[in-house]
Amino acid sequence: MFILGSGSPRRKELLAQIGVVPDDIRPPDINETPLKGELPRPYCARMAREKACAVDALPDDVVLCADTTVALGRRILGKPEDATEAAAFLKLLSGRRHRVITAIAVRVAERVWEKDVVSIVRMKSLSQAEIQSYIDSEDWRGKAGGYGIQGPAAALIPWISGSYTGIVGLPLAETAGLLQAAGYRGAS
Incomplete structure (x- = not known):
């Protein structure tokens, strides 16, 4: 059985692009507070690994978990709690480059395979009106760094280097x- 340990609809959609359909979806409940x-990079890897290990699965099940972290220097920008924090994140990212790290962990029984992918994203300089318009769209909800490149925020990002699907939340290759x-045979 293939288990996706994530409640993210984006990850499920991305997996479908490579012909992988989860048999079950079991988002783990773990403490995601940074130590x-x-x-950022070790934090992201730890989150993916801890999520994979927290999913209840049989020994032959393949469990896939991931974590996406937005990093500005050494600072971790997680999922904003509210619109005020989302706006603050956008102000921090405005006109700057930042890293988007997505770590993946695949577990079968006690064995875990891990990989992380780091991409660089440049957000254009944002006016207060652009920030407010994006906040009003509600697209920031549930997204690391307070934005999603696959939605309206795409208009705010003129340049990336790395994995687009990694920035969305799951680097497919x-x-x-x-x-x-x-040993999972369903991936193309």
Whole structure:
């Protein structure tokens, strides 16, 4: 059985692009608070691994979990709690480059395969009106860094370097490779 350990509709849609359809979806419930002094990339990898290990599965089940983190320098910009925090994130990102890190963990029994992908994103300089318009769209909800490149925020991002699907939330080439390494035969 293939289990997607994520409630993200974007991850389910991305998997469908490579012909992978989960048999079950089981979002894990873990504490996603960064450890004191934890840097973004190790944090993201730890989250994906902890999620994969937290999903209840049988020994032959293949479990896929991921975590996406937006990092501005050493600062982790998680999912904003409210519109005020989302606007603050956009102000921080405005006119700057930042990293989007997506870590993937695939687990079968006690074995875990892991990979992370780092992409660079440049957000254009945003006016207060542009920030407010985006906040009003509600598209920021549930998204690391307070934006989703696959929605209205695409108009705010003139340049990326790296994996577009990784920025959305699941780098497909790397995910397919990990699934194949774990013995899953459904990945193209």
